[in-house]
Amino acid sequence: MRTLCVWCPDWPVTTLRLAGRVPAEGPVVVMGEGGQVHTASAEARAEGVRRGFRKRDAQARCPQAVVIDADPAAEARAFEEVARALEAVTARLAIHRPGLLSFPTLGQVRYFGSEIDVAQRAWEAVGSPLDPRVGVAGGGLAAFLVARRATPVLILDDDETARFLASRPVTVLHEHGLGEFAGLLRRLGLRTLGDLAALPEGSVVARFGSDGARAHRLARGLDEDPPALTAPPPELAEAGEFDPPALQAEEAVLVGRSLAERLLSRLARHGLAASRVTVEAETEYGERLVRTWRFGGGTAGEAERALAQRVRWQLDAWLSAVDGPRSGLTLLRLVPEEVVPARGHQLDFWGADGRATERATRALIRLQGLLGHAAVVQPVLRGGRTPAEQTGWAPFGDHLPPRSWVLCNGDRATKNPRTRGQSQEQPSWPGAVPAPSPALVYDPALPATFVDASGEPVRISGRGEMPLPPARLRCAGLVDAPVEGWAGPWPHDVRFWDRQARRRRALFQVVAGGVACLVSVEAGQATVEALYD
Amino acid sequence: MEAAEPACDPVPVPVPALTLVGHRVRPVTLATEQVIPVPGPLERLRRGSVVSIEGAPGSGVTSLTLSLLAAVTSTREWVAAVEAEGSHGTLSAAAAVEAGVALDRLAVVRGVSTQRWANVVAALLEGVTLTVADLPLGVKPADARRLTTRARERGAILVVLGSWPDRVAVRLRAEGGPWRFVGGRLATWSRAVEIEGRGRPVRRVAVA
Numbered sequence: 001m002r003t004l005c006v007w008c009p010d011w012p013v014t015t016l017r018l019a020g021r022v023p024a025e026g027p028v029v030v031m032g033e034g035g036q037v038h039t040a041s042a043e044a045r046a047e048g049v050r051r052g053f054r055k056r057d058a059q060a061r062c063p064q065a066v067v068i069d070a071d072p073a074a075e076a077r078a079f080e081e082v083a084r085a086l087e088a089v090t091a092r093l094a095i096h097r098p099g100l101l102s103f104p105t106l107g108q109v110r111y112f113g114s115e116i117d118v119a120q121r122a123w124e125a126v127g128s129p130l131d132p133r134v135g136v137a138g139g140g141l142a143a144f145l146v147a148r149r150a151t152p153v154l155i156l157d158d159d160e161t162a163r164f165l166a167s168r169p170v171t172v173l174h175e176h177g178l179g180e181f182a183g184l185l186r187r188l189g190l191r192t193l194g195d196l197a198a199l200p201e202g203s204v205v206a207r208f209g210s211d212g213a214r215a216h217r218l219a220r221g222l223d224e225d226p227p228a229l230t231a232p233p234p235e236l237a238e239a240g241e242f243d244p245p246a247l248q249a250e251e252a253v254l255v256g257r258s259l260a261e262r263l264l265s266r267l268a269r270h271g272l273a274a275s276r277v278t279v280e281a282e283t284e285y286g287e288r289l290v291r292t293w294r295f296g297g298g299t300a301g302e303a304e305r306a307l308a309q310r311v312r313w314q315l316d317a318w319l320s321a322v323d324g325p326r327s328g329l330t331l332l333r334l335v336p337e338e339v340v341p342a343r344g345h346q347l348d349f350w351g352a353d354g355r356a357t358e359r360a361t362r363a364l365i366r367l368q369g370l371l372g373h374a375a376v377v378q379p380v381l382r383g384g385r386t387p388a389e390q391t392g393w394a395p396f397g398d399h400l401p402p403r404s405w406v407l408c409n410g411d412r413a414t415k416n417p418r419t420r421g422q423s424q425e426q427p428s429w430p431g432a433v434p435a436p437s438p439a440l441v442y443d444p445a446l447p448a449t450f451v452d453a454s455g456e457p458v459r460i461s462g463r464g465e466m467p468l469p470p471a472r473l474r475c476a477g478l479v480d481a482p483v484e485g486w487a488g489p490w491p492h493d494v495r496f497w498d499r500q501a502r503r504r505r506a507l508f509q510v511v512a513g514g515v516a517c518l519v520s521v522e523a524g525q526a527t528v529e530a531l532y533d
Numbered sequence: 534m535e536a537a538e539p540a541c542d543p544v545p546v547p548v549p550a551l552t553l554v555g556h557r558v559r560p561v562t563l564a565t566e567q568v569i570p571v572p573g574p575l576e577r578l579r580r581g582s583v584v585s586i587e588g589a590p591g592s593g594v595t596s597l598t599l600s601l602l603a604a605v606t607s608t609r610e611w612v613a614a615v616e617a618e619g620s621h622g623t624l625s626a627a628a629a630v631e632a633g634v635a636l637d638r639l640a641v642v643r644g645v646s647t648q649r650w651a652n653v654v655a656a657l658l659e660g661v662t663l664t665v666a667d668l669p670l671g672v673k674p675a676d677a678r679r680l681t682t683r684a685r686e687r688g689a690i691l692v693v694l695g696s697w698p699d700r701v702a703v704r705l706r707a708e709g710g711p712w713r714f715v716g717g718r719l720a721t722w723s724r725a726v727e728i729e730g731r732g733r734p735v736r737r738v739a740v741a
Contacts, residue, residue: 363660
């Protein structure tokens with residue numbers, strides 16, 4: 001299907017520049033999930049900064065860059081303006097993500113005359129300050145790739161599309177959520193889409209299943225799914241009403257989230273999945289707002305999350321726009337525009353792992369909606385000397401750092417994706433307290449009084465020696481008793497290379513009054529770090 | 534090309550005979566699916582039950598909790614922990630790994646206020662097999678009853694740290710044990726736990 005794609009390069013950077021949050025000139029690096037570079041401005045790219053870099057690598061290449069966190073909601077809000085401008089050209093546009101949208105050109109060519117006219121109008125509608133790139137080709141993937149090559153408009157006919165696609169590397173499948181599969185193809189020696197398309201389709205499907213079928217269709221310049229010629233029946237839509245009308249995006253988002261969940265689970269019961277969904281809203285004054293989003297598949301949990309996120313962006317964009325609706329929303333409807341047979345997902349061989357994970361993911365995401373993203377965390381074991389240093393917390397759903405987080409050979413551990421997260425190699429931390437680890441960590445540590453036989457606070461000399469053994473430990477609410485046994489000290493010279501951040505402390509394992517705890521002494525002041533509970 | 538034809542129902546009509554059979558067959562639940570085996574004196578956890586763990590600081594409450602978490606994550610199910618606002622203590626990842634907990638199936642909700650506590654626990658019971666929750670002061674008996682019912686309906690296990698103002702299936706009281714230095718290493722053995730419930734007399738057992 002002939003498709004026109006409008007791509008605004010480096011949209012996150014453009015958004016931040018429009019909002020005046022970063023300087024209009026000069027290198028900018030936008031950080032995304034998991035502490036990785038999401039987008040780098042052209043100036044930063046010229047210095048060698050690439051997507052997926054860690055912050056410190058990006059700063060090492062380009063020290064003068066402004067580093068800022070991504071704001072997907074603001075990106076979506078700003079892109080809503082672009083989408084609204086393009087409504088003058090088409091009524092069938094679908095947003096893939098902020099910065100990228102596409103629409104089929106068939107009807108527009110008949111109306112405006114030729115594809116060149118349509119592309120020119122699309123470019124003019126967006127306007128030159130945003131530097132849009134317009135590509136027209138057969139199929140959505142080709143149109144996107146052509147748009148990335150366009151300066152600013154490029155149109156390929158079907159024969160040229162086929163030749164162009166054949167020369168592209170398989171890694172472009174990343175855009176359709178097939179990044180891992182593309183890596184597999186590369187290892188098998190299939191470097192371009194042409195190599196993949198040259199294989200018989202039946203063999204690819206037999207060997208690689210649904211991923212292979214999708215990739216093969218894309219490589220041949222087709223859309224992921226055969227075009228759906230009939231609109232899905234209206235009873236598949238999900239609607240929710242607001243009473244009283246919702247004025248704030250937050251109120252509407254909660255309803256939107258549950259609608260997304262209901263819609264996808266209803267479709268799943270019919271063995272279907274949605275690839276395009278229209279978000280419709282009505283206001284008190286009878287205004288009607290409509291926008292279509294396209295989103296990729298994945299597991300049911302991922303699809304639900306993707307849809308909920310797009311609904312949130314859209315509601316946010318509508319309700320915070322300057323020339324947005326003049327009254328509150330009264331009705332929100334999610335209409336599946338295009339449904340495809342659900343290809344399902346292979347469950348793990350052992351047990352009901354997939355199902356349990358999906359159920360848990362749903363509940364935890366709902367909690368994150370209620371309490372905030374950072375309130376639901378997962379513990380991560382990492383390197384360190386004290387229990388508090390060894391326990392890291394990563395917000396649920398973020399990419400977890402490698403399980404053994406290592407300072408000395410961290411580069412090796414993170415760069416090799418195959419050993420990432422499963423590396424068993426535990427580096428030694430000199431001065432770490434041996435197992436068993438205390439089960440309960442106090443954060444912040446509890447102040448305590450730790451004295452020796454002469455009644456003086458326990459002190460450690462620069463050589464790790466102390467004049468008298470510890471005699472008594474007192475900590476409010478926990479213990480006030482003579483020391484029955486102790487081990488240590490484990491002296492730590494933390495960050496001895498940094499004069500400002502340098503700290504010296506010593507750890508003791510102390511048994512007093514029937515409880516065992518880990519006591520830290522720093523500058524004559526004792527604290528209970530953790531409890532062997 | 535769109536909406537040119539009347540919308541037709543893409544949903545395939547289910548085979549009636551199969552549906553009929555589906556309605557007649559009752560799902561069979563095996564007894565082993567109702568319980569999760571736990572190593573140690575507790576032996577098993579019944580799905581849908583509430584377990585309370587009490588004990589003074591340092592008496593082994595956290596270790597006992599970690600052993601329950603480890604038993605559930607080893608069956609490839611998910612667990613969650615709720616930390617009430619104002620509690621200083623938090624789980625240590627190293628101790629959890631030493632106890633055998635799979636960290637990638639453990640979620641922790643931190644800093645939950647008393648007003649939201651019941652809602653958070655209820656939301657977790659929906660999706661997670663075992664939820665461990667700090668009991669904040671001032672939980673209403675009505676809320677407790679509601680959560681007990683919710684756990685039973687969802688087949689989820691609720692472990693509360695504190696005295697639960699409603700009926701519990703099993704009440705555990707950690708009583709601690711001596712800590713000694715053996716060859717310079719801190720060690721403990723024979724920590725006492727009092728188990729009450731399941732229609733059996735109260736018994737004291739020693740756990741490693």
